[in-house]
Amino acid sequence: MSAVLEVKDLKMYYSTKQGMVKAADGISFTVNQGESMGLVGESGCGKTSVSMSIMRLLAENAKIVGGQILFKGQDIVKLKEEEMNKIRWAGIAMIFQAAMNSLNPVYRVGDQIIEAILAHEPDVTFEEARERVAELYKLVGLDPKRMDNYPHEYSGGMKQRAVIAMSLACNPDLIIADEPTTALDVIVQDMILKELSKIQKKLNMSMIYISHDIAVIAEVAEKIAIMYSGKIVELSDAVTIFKKPAHPYTVGLMSSFPSIHGEKKKLVTIPGEPPNLLNAPDHCRFAPRCPFATKECWEKTPPYEEIEPNHYVACFHPQNLRKQVSING
Secondary structure, eight states: OOEEEEEEEEEEEEEETTEEEEEEEEEEEEEETTOEEEEEOOTTSSHHHHHHHHHTOOOTTEEEEEEEEEETTEEGGGOOHHHHHHHBTTTEEEEOTTGGGOSOTTSOHHHHHHHHHHHHOTTSOHHHHHHHHHHHHHHTTOOGGGGGSOGGGSOHHHHHHHHHHHHHTTOOSEEEEESTTTTOOHHHHHHHHHHHHHHHHHHTOEEEEEESOHHHHHHHOSEEEEEETTEEEEEEEHHHHHHSOOSHHHHHHHHTSOOSSSSOOOOOOOOSOOOOGGGOOSSOTTGGGOTTOOHHHHHSOOOEEEEETTEEEEOSOHHHHHHHHHHHO
């Protein structure tokens, strides 16, 4: 299986008056052809900063200061802006947060998608682009007759589907879905996620789903990376993450969401707050909130290591954690 995206030791910092905010501080993962990966963590952990780094859509005060982002073997960190423009949408597309508000209110929805196609494929005629958009509408469950409507004539779920159609318009190899179901009710959310998963498998595309909700990610992702305070603290396939979690933060995330299966259990919240990324500590960043922290955790940063095949964890005591979780149920 060939790699579509390889992120290697990515470091992306924001420059502020107070100092450098280390939003992404040594991020590494791989997404293979046709694979779906979830990037999970609480607000402010750096998930969106990673996605914007991959798209090279950085704020004026943001800069990639280290690492590589290899898209189909090419390091896009080194590309000039005009070269990167050829990759956006055609190679890597993105469904942004609050996508329902990203459509231009004064243009017909179909025309906005057609514009994206013509910008990247100048040899395509307007009529051909319009036909492609009609097919995309069918693919995402929209009536092609609604192409000539304005955004305000769409419901929230329809706008979300239209943005998904736009992300598919240029047949990208990779789609990054950043909180793709934010502000949607749970029924529409479930429909959209199932639609995305079905399209991804049908077209054999690669997907990165970004969310704070590990339960949502579990529905669609084959593997999951858990992110905390600018770092990935655990990465493995979805089944391993749920059945054999090896980092206390992962356990905390799963304990904070209700389950419709088994006995009723009291939800557990993670106490405290993440560290300030302006002054990130030299020890384990989760130690102040970790019920399993030892002296060692307060003295140095745990290495990010493979504890079993394809299961990576940044924790000094992953095996001890598993034993305690098993004893406590």
